[in-house]
Amino acid sequence: MKLRALPRWFKRRIGYARLLCLALLIGFAALRLADPAPVEEVRVRTFDFFQRLDPRKKTARPVTIVDIDDKSLEKIGQWPWPRTRIADLITELTRLGALVIAFDAVFPEPDRLNPSDAADTFRNLDEDTRAKLRALPSNDEVFAEAIRKSRVVLGESGAAEELAALDKTLPVTGLAMLGEEPQRFMFQFPGLLRNTKVLEHAAAGRGLFTIKPERDGIVRRVPMIMLAQGQTMPSLSFEILRVAAGSGTILIKSEKAGIKSLGIKGFQLPTDGSGQLWVHYARQDPSLYVPVINVLQKTVAPEMIAGKLVLIGTSAVGLNDIKTTPVSENMPGVEIHAQILESALTGAVISQPIYGIAVEFATALLFGLLVIAFAPLFGPITLVALGGAFATALIGTSAFFYIQHRLLIDFTYPLMSTTAIYLTLIFSSFVREQQQRKQIRGAFAQYMSPVLVEQLAQSPEKLVLGGEEREMTIMFSDMRGFTSISETYKNDPQGLTALMNRFLTPLTNAILARKGFIDKYMGDAIMAFWNAPLDDKDHELNACEAALDMLEHVDELNQAREQEAKDEGRPFIPLNVGVGLNTGICVVGNMGSDLKFNYSVFGDSVNLASRLEGQSKEYGFPIIVGSRTALAVKDKFAILELDFIMVKGKKEPEVIYAIAGREDIAQSGRFQRLRNLTIEMLSCYRTRDWDGALAAIARGRKTDEARSLELLYNLYEARIRGYLENPPPEDWNGAFALLTK
Known part of the structure; x- marks a missing residue:
């Protein structure tokens, strides 16, 4: 090759x-x-x-949660409770046969209700009473004594910042390691919050109850072994297993990829490389919970405690220990420890x-x-x-x-x-x-409008003759006095071309900005339409807005041209535009021959729009619209009825209107007077009250609005003079037949 x-x-x-x-x-x-x-x-x-x-199915119930719930808080008082009350709780649970008791809480400070503190702070006590209070054992000592008589695991917490230096005399859980150094794989907490010294020495075990949710706030994995302020600590749940098994140490197995498992006597728990356990959740289980107050009042069923691993924690919302898990959005943190113990003891763990x-x-x-x-x-x-x-x-x-x-x-x-x-x-x-479509655009762009070329590029099957019937709004616009303006440029054809481009560009932009489609340019005239090829439910409104925008653009252009003429010392001839709008059913589509197409529109409604544009100079208003257009936008614009005409070539007469401005103009007093004068004049005219019509015209000419209606008054005055000499037939309906197209 x-x-x-x-x-x-x-x-x-x-x-x-x-x-x-x-x-x-x-x-x-x-x-x-x-x-x-x-x-x-x-x-x-x-x-x-x-x-x-497929959540975990419960096959055994080795755990009970003694719950610091809202009911218990209401009966006993706000947390933390006196340590003597908690000692009573430990004593009762031990009497009922609890296998291990663990706290999902930490007691880092001495009890604020110790008798010696009361002796120093209570007022109006005699010295004998103060001496008796100081002689009593502290609440912490009472609590510690209850702990010594049972198998209790105290909870500790990882902290976000380093705390006071660790007391090296406090007991720690024994650890044995097999394989790689595991500490570098563990989760680390900068600080470690431990219990008071007297409690730590009394406990059978101690473990971290801190549960760290993942990035999205869901608790999926819980570390079984962690570093906290440099101290290697087991989790609360695994420490409970160690104490229950009577094991002196925890064996950590590691390899180059990370921690593999944690073991105690006769038991091994697989973890991920960071020492975390994927928690195999069961559905939330209210039957695990026993309120603290029921234990203290000795109303709890003994089988709920005897031989069980007992976790003391809270479900009270106010104590802020509610977590989100894959199976629940409001699981108390203490139940997560219970779920770990259940899955570990029943062999229902999951792993990667x-x-x-x-x-x-x-x-x-x-x-x-x-x-x-x-x-x-x-x-x-x-x-x-x-x-x-x-x-x-x-x-x-x-x-x-x-x-x-x-x-x-x-x-x-x-x-x-x-x-x-x-x-x-x-x-x-x-x-x-897309490359193929680009080739189509390149081949047909010089023959078709950009919109049609794009349609053809997206759907080449549309390259056929034919059309569809749609309700559309049609616009014709034309420059007034183009002949006289062009005569001033008879020796400067480039100047005339530049002027036309300068005139047509803002008008085109106004149409396109209002969702219109430019059908064609005819010298100084533009034909456009709305509601094709794309649907436009507000086509009448958009067309009228575009017409008013066009007038504003022409005013801006005239201001600029007037200043230019003044600066250059030449006469200024203003540009004016007439616009005709009509709404109706039209045929729109690809019109032309087998060799060349154009996306265009035709129909009676199109012809009427063209006639209306031609009449704008006769009535003295630059925007004239048909009745369907006017009725569709009558609440949005200043609409003024002008005439009832019969267009050449049509059998049905048409009421035509002028658009004098937007809604603000319609609400003005000036326009209201203008409309009332016109209504009065037209009413008299159509009922053959010639004298009344002439009188209305005379009154109108005396008002401030006379200039706006001058051409309209002249038109009707001439008609009335003609009818006075040659009255219309008896069946005359008020329509006036236009003699020209």
Whole structure:
């Protein structure tokens, strides 16, 4: 094969799109290895879905939550309670046979209600009473004594900042390590908040109850071993397991990839590389909870406590220990510890296998290569069907591993990778189609309007003769006095062309800005329409707005030209424009021959719009509209009825109107007087009250508004003089027949 032919062969047989897809396949593999937060979030939300779909089924109830609930707070008082009251709680739970008692709370300061403090702060006490109070044991000592007589695990908290130096004399849980140094993989808290010294020495164990939600606020994984202010600490739940098992130490197994598991005598719990446990959630279970007040009042059923791991925590909203989990939006933090204990003791834990990422890579590679190789060969329906089958297989396999083996296998990475490759191939196909459309635009742009060319590029099948009936609003506009203006440019044709462009450009912009379509330019005239080719439910309103905008643009142009004429010392001739608007059913579409088309419109409504534009100079108003247009916009503009005319070539007469301004003009007193004078004059005219009509005209000429109606008055006065000499026939309906088109 010749070297010069290699690019053509490559493009034909392989294609640059496939090469790009291979690069994407490699890029997604690198992205999965890096595992940034957004990628991880997609994956864990998929695992959330599995937990909601198939939550853990409870096969045993080894845990009871003694709840500091709203009922108990109401009976006992606000938290924290006196340590003597908590000591009573420990004593009663121990009497009922609790296996281990653990606190999802920390007691970092001495009790504020200690007797010695009362002796120093209470007023009006005699010295004998103060001495008796000081002789009593502190509440903390009473609490510690209750702890010594039971198996109690105290809760501790990780803090966001370093606290006072740790007391090295306080007891800590023994740790043994197998494999790599695990501390570098652990979650770290800058500070550690511990209990008072007397309580720490009395407890059988101590663990961190701190639960750190993930980026989206959901608790999915809970660290089982952590670093807090440099101290390696077990979690509260795993410390409960250690104390319950009577084990002296915790064995941490690690490898180069991270922490593998935590073990105690006869038990091992798998974790992820950071020492976290994926919590296998069951539905929220109110039956786990026993109010503290029921225990203190000795009304709790003994079987709820005997032989159970007892967690003391709170569900009270005011104590702010409510978490969001994959199965619940308002689970108390203490129940998350209970769920960990339940799943660990019943063997119902979930985990991500070490080989999981290898399965993900293999799946992404296999399906990615299949799509690259075969997707361009299939039609869209086949591709959609195969894509659906592929997605179903991935999701089904992942769900199978979760439901049957409690393994978390991610399907989102191979699905995203393959979908990105598929979309890239689709996009490359789209680019090729766009290139074809560009060729069509280049071939037909010089023959057709831009809008039609774009329609043709998007849908070439529209390149046929024919049209459709639509209700449309048609506009004709024309420059007044063009002949006299052009005579001043008879020796300067370029100047006349520049003036016309300067005149037509703002008018065109006004039409286009109001959703109009320019049909054609006819010298100094413009034909435009609304509601085609695109639908416009407000076509009458937009057309009238465009007409008023055109007048404003012409005024601005005249001001600029007048200043230019003054500066150059030449006479100034103002430009004026007349506009006719009419609404009705028209035929619109591709009009022309087999060789050349034009998107245009025709019909009686078009003809009437043209006639109305021609009459604007006769009535003295620059914008004249037909009755359907006027009725559609009568609440938005200053509408003035002008005449009832019979257009040449039509059998039905038409009421015509002038648009004198927008709504602000319509509400003005001047326009109201103008309209009342016109209504009075027309009423007399159409009832053959010639004297009344002439009298109304005479009164009108004496008002401030006379100048606005001068041409209209002259027109009607001339008609009335004619009718006085030659009265109209008996069946005359008030219509006036226009003699010219």
